[in-house]
Amino acid sequence: MAAQLSDALKDLLDSKVFVTVATVQPDGSPQVSPVWVKRDGDDLLISTTVDRRKAKNLRRDPRVTVVAQPADAPYTYAEIRGTAELTTEGGQELIDELSVKYTGKPYAEFNPESAKDAERLVVRIRPRKVVGRL
Numbered sequence: 001m002a003a004q005l006s007d008a009l010k011d012l013l014d015s016k017v018f019v020t021v022a023t024v025q026p027d028g029s030p031q032v033s034p035v036w037v038k039r040d041g042d043d044l045l046i047s048t049t050v051d052r053r054k055a056k057n058l059r060r061d062p063r064v065t066v067v068a069q070p071a072d073a074p075y076t077y078a079e080i081r082g083t084a085e086l087t088t089e090g091g092q093e094l095i096d097e098l099s100v101k102y103t104g105k106p107y108a109e110f111n112p113e114s115a116k117d118a119e120r121l122v123v124r125i126r127p128r129k130v131v132g133r134l
Helices: 007-014 053-060 091-103 112-116
Strands: 019-024 030-035 038-040 043-049 063-068 078-087 120-132
Touching: 007 038, 007 063, 007 078, 019 043, 019 053, 030 043, 030 053, 038 091, 043 053, 043 091, 053 078, 053 120, 063 120, 091 120
Parallel strands: none
Antiparallel strands: 019 030, 019 063, 038 043, 043 120, 063 078, 078 120
């Protein structure tokens, strides 16, 4: 059953908040990284490349946890538990949209080395449960 995001959490995710994404390593240990995020309804969209550890982890085990925590209110947070779906469709468009949201520039302008990046993925996270103070 899908979880719905509160209006306060939607507002936070629509801002320039960095979120932390946790995936499961092959040995069962966590792998955690900060990422940019976009909201699509109650789903979260993040970008990565096909060769990154989080993409490999999510292909093997789609369980994921995302923590959203505003920098100016560190005791206010939300933990979003769910499952991830990966696709290359729209991958470049998503990273460009996220880059404009967070930096004001297209990704290639923000990160000129990005031409060397592997193919981009869209990771769609479907919330199953939301806990925390948002």
